[in-house]
Every structure is written in structure tokens, then in C-alpha cells.
Amino acid sequence: MAAETGTPTTLTLKSNDDELFSVAESAAILSVTIRNMVEDGCAGGVIPLDNVDGKTLASVITYMNGISAIPADEEKKKSYRDKFLSDKDFETLADMVLAANYLNMSCLMDAVSAKIAQVMEKKSVGWVRRKFGIENDYTPEEEAAVKEEHKWTFEGVETDDDN
Amino acid sequence: STTTSTSATQRAPSRAHEQEPHLPSEVLEEIFNRLSLKDNIRASVVCKSWQSPAISVRKANTPPWLMSYPKSGDLFEFYNPTERKNYYLDLPEMRGTRICYVKDSWLLLYKPRTLRLFFFCPYTLEKIKMPKLQLSDHIVAFSAPPTNPDCTLCMVRHVEREAVAISTCRMGENQWTTLTYECDPPFHSSMWNKLVFCDGIFYCMSLTGLLGFYDPIERTWNISTVPPPHCTDCLHLENRWRSKFMAEYEGDIYVTCTCALAEPFVYKLDWVKGVWDELVSLDGRTIFANYVSSCVRSELVGKLVGSVYFPKVLFYGKRCITYRPEGDRYSPKDDVYDWTEMEGFRSAWIEAPKNVDKFLEGAGCKEETTVIEDDDEDETLREDKSSETEVDAATMPIREA
Known part of the structure; x- marks a missing residue:
């Protein structure tokens, strides 16, 4: 990624694992969190982003640059978002949704949430637990009770294969 | 992409997840907000911390309410099957009328004294008059809510064994058009006809x-x-004449056939083969059966799903008689219900009020303790005529009074 693109103002962002990234202010302020810092005059030096790691931040910046280069054309923006997310694996999506939430970037948040929801479509409970790395904390009785109440929702789901 | 995890016992989260906190509620809500009802419910079973965000953004439909004419006094009864609660409302506009049909929150009412036929919404009190028509006990179906200019009304009347008269009227027309048609084979039109509108056509089922x-x-x-x-297992000739309930839903027609000595049968019309397919499951749908007009709903939650709700509330508003094709039984069981009572024409399933609070302002809610049975499998029913006190379920098996 080009650090300097000749735009008037660039910001330096720092990930929680101490990687530094330069990004045009005009792209970075897609994040409301960053925009507030800029407006508050806190963006003079390095902006530390304590909740985002370098790998995720690199992705987010690619997205910021890509989407801000597109003029106000919702169709094109949408197709860019779809393409941007199409090759992301599940772990990356989970990291990105957290980053989008922390950075307060509603358009990325919407897109990634929708993508994760799409991945969860018709998947079994077991599959989702494995994919999200979640320990089941329901007792067998509690789980059976909820399943019994909504019996029909547990029919016709994809098998527990981890694909 | 990722490798396939083959070990079923591998429960430890992957490395990537060890270093990242679980998704917070506000993020989960964003994701769950985009899930279908089915996927949302499954998400709530993943772990306890997912349950409340899933429920908070769950988009379920609301079931219709059963509206009944006053059994005594002036107050109309509205039964909410989710809360199993009754509300009472005075509707002077409806005095001296009978229900001809219902769709959404619109009733089509007939006033025999004046021959006046009109649409009425009990929530907004809007009234739309239609041209006069001489009726006895007929059903008069309508194709769409009366606010739709394409709304067409239709009535099938018996003329003789081999002929019916069909009357129609479209919104904006100032009189009815009646034409007589030969019927081959003979069509026994009666007050027990069922009438639904589906893809531009009115379908009329005779009692047989x-x-x-x-x-x-x-x-x-x-x-x-x-x-x-028909009821395949019942050889009683009488079964041919038992009540049938017909409903349309998203281009499909459902019929529930009741039997004299057995459980009902639920069918869906197979348009291609031209036969009624018996359903062993409603596949997440719910049928609300009624003499005048029945309806089907999907995306409901809880115990409503997968059953046929009959228009009869037992035990002082506690519960409807239901039938679940899976398991093939009525609830409450140990009873075979007779769906030929005339009082059935005095009630109808109607869309629940959009603004329940506003509705309740006008309605007197007769508070009754609503004891929801923990499990419908437990057929021992509770009686709580007196409010507040819960009665021990095990000791009081009650049959319908």
C-alpha cells in the first residue's frame, strides 16, 4: 500500500501490536472514532488504536482507501464491498466486525455483519459453536428445552460438517 | 481455504479466537438482526450470552386474535393466543350483524334487518359500505383488503342440485352481478361452503x-x-359431511378435515398432480381454522408453531383446542371434537391490533391469571376460575365444562 498518495493530509495509525500505517485523512475519517479525534485536535502525532491488530488494520485501511476512491455511487460502492469481503475467511470477518465496531464505521459494520449472517444461514448450532470458538454453557436440559420449544427450526439445517 | 476439522472431540477454540474476546452484544445484535427467524432461534441456542441479543432483534410475526360475538351482554371478546388472554370491547357498530368473511384486520359484516353489507375494522372503526345483497347464512369472500381498488367480493349460492348462482361485486361498483352456472358433477353448495381467493381465482369447497x-x-x-x-381411515359415511376448514397461503391451499371419531387430517393441494397431499407436518406454519374464513401464518414463535388452531377457547380463555399433525393428536386430547356447532359462525380470526396499547385503552382487559402450562405434553389441565391462585395441575384434571 502506498504510504503517501499526495493527498494534503495524512494520518498515522498505530495498531495494538505497534505497526504504523499512513492513511489519507479523507479516507480515515470514514471511522467516526478517528474523525472525532481529528476534530478534537488529537491527531497531530500518532493515533493509537488499542483494539485493532496490524493485520486487521491493514485490511480496514485497504477498505477505507478503496471505498473513498469511489464517487457517490451506491451501486459501485456495494459491488466494491462485496468483492472486498468475498475472499475473507471467517476469522478475518470476526476481527473486522470488532474493528468496525470499535472504529465506528457503519458502512463496514453493515457489510461485515451481513456477510457473517450469510455464513450462518441454515447452519447447525454445533457448526456455529465451532466456527465462533464458543463453549456451550447451556446444561443439556436447558438446551433440550429451548430446542423442544422451537422444534421446527432444527429441521432442514445443514449437517455439522465443518465446511 | 481453511482445513476441515475432523475431530469431533476437538472443542478447544482455534488460536485466532484465543486472543480475541467474544463478540459483544451490540455486534451480535447487528449480525442477528440480519438472520431469518429460524437462524435467529438457532443462534440463541449457541450459548447463554447469545440468547438475549438474539431475542432482542428477533423478528417474529404475531398470530391473529380470535374475535367472538358477545355470549351475553354487549362486549365482544378478543382472545390473544400467545398470552392466552381475553380482552373485551364494546362495538356498537357490530350489533345486529353477522360475519361473512375476514381478511387481515377487515371484517365483512352483514346486517340482515337492512340487507346492508359493509367492511368494518374493529380497531380503527373504519367502515366501508357495499351494495345491498340478500343473504341468508352465506360466506362472502373478498380478494383483498377493501382499501385495495381491485378488491372483489364473491358469493356462491345454491340454486338446485345441478346449478349455483355466483354473485360478485368489485370495489366501486354500485350493484352486484349474479350469474347462474350449471354444475357437473352436482355441487352441494351450502352455508358450510368454504371460500378462498388464490392467484386471481375464488376456490369454493362444498361440505362434501x-x-x-x-x-x-x-x-x-x-x-x-x-x-x-377425506379421512382415509374413517369409513363412517358421516365423515363426508364433517366440517372442513380451508385457507390460502402464498399460493397454496390448505384444508383441514375433521372426523366424527378420529383426529383431523390436514391437506395441501398439489396443483400439478391434482390431488390433496396429506401433511404430516406443517413445517413451521400455523393454521388458524374458522367456519367463516381460516388463515395460515408463518414465522411465529413458541408453541403456536406447527399446529392447527380451532376456533374454540376452553377453560375461561386459557387455551384453544389445537391439533398437531406431528404426533397426530388433538390438544387437549382424550376428546374428539364436533365442529358442527352453529356458534362457530359467531367468531373469527382477525389480525392482532397493530398498536396493542391503544387497543387496550379502549378494551377492558378482564384479568385472569394466565397459567401457561410448562409443557403441552402434560395433558393434565389446570383450572383457575378464581384469579390469582394457581391450582396444582396434578390434582385437578378437568374436562371442558
């Missing part, structure tokens, strides 16, 4: 299960070759 269909644009009437749905 014969299906006639009327095209209101072409003005053609035909009797279909689909053999009547």
Missing part, C-alpha cells in the same frame, strides 16, 4: 369436499377433478 373455482374476470365457473379430501 368438492372444489369449484370461479374466475371473476372471465366469469367462468368449473368443478375441479381433484378428488375430495
